[in-house]
Structures are given as C-alpha cells and as structure tokens.
Amino acid sequence: MSIKYLPIVLDSVIPKKLPKVELFVKHEKGFTLYKPQDTELTEQNLERLRENGTEFVYIDNADWDLVETYIEKNMGDIFSNERVPQKSKNLISSHVIIDCINDIFTNSKKPAAFHKCLAILKKLSFKFEDRDDLTSHFNKLEQNYEKYLVIHSAQVTILSMFLHEKLFKASRNEVIGIGAGAMLHDIGMLQIASNITEKTDALSESEYYRVKLHPRYGYDMLCEMFITDQISLDIALSHHERHDGSGYPRGLSGLGISRHAMLVSICDIYCALTMNRPYRSASTPEEALKTLNSEKKYFTPEIFDGFLGIMTPRHLKEIPAEKKSIPREADSGSSALLQDFTKRLRSSAEDRKKLLQLHSEVTDCVNETFGKEKEAFVAFRKELRDFMQSISSGDKQN
Numbered sequence: 001m002s003i004k005y006l007p008i009v010l011d012s013v014i015p016k017k018l019p020k021v022e023l024f025v026k027h028e029k030g031f032t033l034y035k036p037q038d039t040e041l042t043e044q045n046l047e048r049l050r051e052n053g054t055e056f057v058y059i060d061n062a063d064w065d066l067v068e069t070y071i072e073k074n075m076g077d078i079f080s081n082e083r084v085p086q087k088s089k090n091l092i093s094s095h096v097i098i099d100c101i102n103d104i105f106t107n108s109k110k111p112a113a114f115h116k117c118l119a120i121l122k123k124l125s126f127k128f129e130d131r132d133d134l135t136s137h138f139n140k141l142e143q144n145y146e147k148y149l150v151i152h153s154a155q156v157t158i159l160s161m162f163l164h165e166k167l168f169k170a171s172r173n174e175v176i177g178i179g180a181g182a183m184l185h186d187i188g189m190l191q192i193a194s195n196i197t198e199k200t201d202a203l204s205e206s207e208y209y210r211v212k213l214h215p216r217y218g219y220d221m222l223c224e225m226f227i228t229d230q231i232s233l234d235i236a237l238s239h240h241e242r243h244d245g246s247g248y249p250r251g252l253s254g255l256g257i258s259r260h261a262m263l264v265s266i267c268d269i270y271c272a273l274t275m276n277r278p279y280r281s282a283s284t285p286e287e288a289l290k291t292l293n294s295e296k297k298y299f300t301p302e303i304f305d306g307f308l309g310i311m312t313p314r315h316l317k318e319i320p321a322e323k324k325s326i327p328r329e330a331d332s333g334s335s336a337l338l339q340d341f342t343k344r345l346r347s348s349a350e351d352r353k354k355l356l357q358l359h360s361e362v363t364d365c366v367n368e369t370f371g372k373e374k375e376a377f378v379a380f381r382k383e384l385r386d387f388m389q390s391i392s393s394g395d396k397q398n
C-alpha cells in the first residue's frame with residue numbers, strides 16, 4: 001500500500017521529544033526516507049536541513065495521531081523558544097488550525113472536537129511582519145473541494161484574527177470568538193451537494209439558491225454543537241451580508257451588519273481570490289485588493305479602508321498613485337537602509353539571533369522593492385547568507 005505523506009514544519013521538531021516515527025524529505029522526484037523509525041534525530045540533522053532550505057519534513061499518514069498529540073503537547077515550548085523564528089511559529093500555527101478545522105469537519109463528535117480546538121486556539125498567537133507571510137504557503141496545500149474548504153477556512157481564521165487585533169484592538173476573548181466563528185464560517189457548505197460545490201462551470205439559478213442557504217445551515221450546525229458565543233454565530237450567519245443590502249440570507253445593510261461579520265466577509269473574499277481553484281488561477285494579492293476596491297460599495301467604508309491600509313504593502317503606499325506600476329530605481333531611502341544594514345552586519349559580533357532578524361528585514365525589502373533597488377537588497381542578502389554560512393561551518397569545525 002502506498003504511503004500518504006503529511007507535512008510537518010521542521011521547526012516544530014524537538015529531537016528528543018518527537019515520537020518514534022519515520023521522517024521523509026521531499027525532492028523533485030518524490031520522497032526519501034530521512035530518519036528510520038528507531039533512529040534518533042539530532043540537532044545537527046536539523047541544522048543541516050535548515051541550511052538546505054528545508055521548511056517541512058514529512059510523516060506517514062498512519063503516524064499522524066502520534067505526531068498530532070506531540071505537537072499539541074509541546075506547542076508551548078515551541079512558541080516560547082526564541083530560536084524558532086516567528087515565521088515558523090506562524091507556519092506551525094497555520095497547520096494546527098488546519099488540523100483543528102479538519103477534525104471538526106470530519107468528526108462525528110463535532111462539539112468535542114470544537115472544544116478541543118477552542119483550547120488550542122487560545123494558545124496560538126500570530127505575529128506578522130510581512131503581509132505575504134499570512135497566506136503565501138496555502139496555495140501549495142489545496143486539493144479537492146473539501147480540502148480547499150478546510151484550508152480556506154484556516155486562512156480566513158488567521159487573517160480575521162490578525163486584522164481584528166490590529167484594527168479594533170479587540171480583547172483576547174473577542175479575538176478567540178472571532179477565530180472560532182471564522183474557522184466555522186462556511187461549515188454550512190458541507191450540507192451542499194458535491195455536484196454543486198465541485199462544479200467548475202457557472203451555477204444555475206437553482207444551484208445558486210442552494211449555495212445561498214449555507215449561512216443558515218452553518219448557523220444551525222453551530223447551534224447543534226451547543227455553541228452559544230454570539231460572535232461565532234453571527235459570523236456563520238452574516239458573512240455574506242453586504243453594506244448596500246444586496247447580500248444574503250437576511251439582506252442586512254449598513255450598521256445592521258456587525259463589524260465581526262463585515263471584516264470576516266472581506267477576508268473571506270480576499271482569501272478566496274488569492275487561492276487556486278480548478279476553474280481559475282489565484283489572483284496576486286495586488287490583483288485581489290484591486291478587485292475588492294472595485295466592489296467597495298459592498299463593504300462598510302471604515303472597515304474596508306482599515307483593511308486596505310494594513311494589506312497594501314508599504315512600497316505601494318509610499319509612492320504616488322500614478323507611479324504605482326512603475327518600478328522604482330535605487331533611491332536615497334534604500335541607500336540609507338543598506339548602510340544601516342551593513343553597519344548592523346559588521347556589529348553583529350556573529351550573534352545568530354541578530355543575524356536572523358537582519359535577514360528577515362532584508363527579505364522584507366527584497367519582497368517590497370523593484371528594479372535596481374531590489375537588486376541591491378538581493379546582493380546584500382547574498383553577502384549576509386554567505387557570512388551566516390561561514391559562521392555555521394566555523395562552528396562545525398570547532
């Protein structure tokens with residue numbers, strides 16, 4: 001029987017605590033066994049994988065229960081470990097949320113699965129420095145519609161929790177309620193027949209009528225799961241309502257739509273647009289923002305402006321609108337930044353934590369610039385990587 005491989009984030013592996021499972025690495029032609037079941041993984045193994053740019057290792061699907069328990073048990077240690085970069089913590093959190101949603105969607109004992117997920121949600125904390133970190137790896141994961149629905153729901157959860165905290169300075173409890181509601185916002189779609197959800201052509205009127213029932217189905221399912229949190233219920237029921245009254249199921253408008261439901265509905269559309277579907281390829285974040293902007297009459301203006309303010313990358317905000325599509329040449333701002341980076345590299349005293357922080361800032365600049373400016377940051381990043389590599393090889397020789 002062939003193995004079904006499941007990815008786990010490399011930085012979630014604590015060698016001495018990982019259960020005895022086989023670990024695989026992925027390459028162009030498939031998967032190779034990296035660690036047999038009875039061999040112990042070492043810190044050196046992990047370091048070598050990191051240096052090769054490995055982000056994930058893979059396990060046999062049959063070992064998932066063991067590994068899932070291990071991750072839940074050690075989540076606190078992984079998140080409090082300063083050596084684990086925030087990017088990896090975000091990635092681990094994303095995968096944990098995907099597993100939670102999958103568990104609720106496929107488990108016959110949904111209330112128990114939900115309460116377990118709620119406890120996990122409380123332990124997670126996302127910090128994003130780069131907008132693209134929010135969602136960039138999700139497109140590699142989706143498969144059939146059910147898998148898509150799980151991943152899409154996870155993406156909406158992360159984005160909604162992050163933006164609620166940023167935009168409204170919402171309390172921790174409120175953010176957890178929003179996370180729970182966003183995780184399950186489309187659960188009602190599980191009640192819609194697969195010949196409709198998997199259809200790649202335009203829906204007929206009667207099919208669209210069926211789809212429009214999913215917020216009500218979702219609301220009922222949450223009630224059956226004994227979920228009484230008003231924010232979660234509201235998100236399930238109202239995430240397709242529109243500011244101008246053209247939404248469904250109740251045709252609410254203006255202030256009749258809560259800020260939770262409105263922000264989740266904006267995140268819902270943004271995340272759907274930026275994922276590949278069988279009938280269209282994913283929009284880039286810029287294209288998705290443009291599409292949303294052309295439909296802004298559907299969204300509460302202050303909430304939509306706040307969303308745009310956070311989701312528009314810095315380099316598009318800084319330059320005048322008419323020059324937005326013109327690549328920038330190196331300017332005095334980036335030269336000053338490069339000088340500062342060089343100074344920090346020289347004074348880093350080979351401190352790995354400082355160097356990793358510097359690497360993450362330079363990568364932000366690489367991602368947000370164009371033309372000669374980008375080339376300058378790429379060249380600096382190469383110099384920085386070579387320096388980090390030389391320290392690692394020095395460590396190994398000593």
Ligand SMILES: [Fe+2]
Nearest residue numbers: 185186239240
């Ligand atoms: Fe929906």
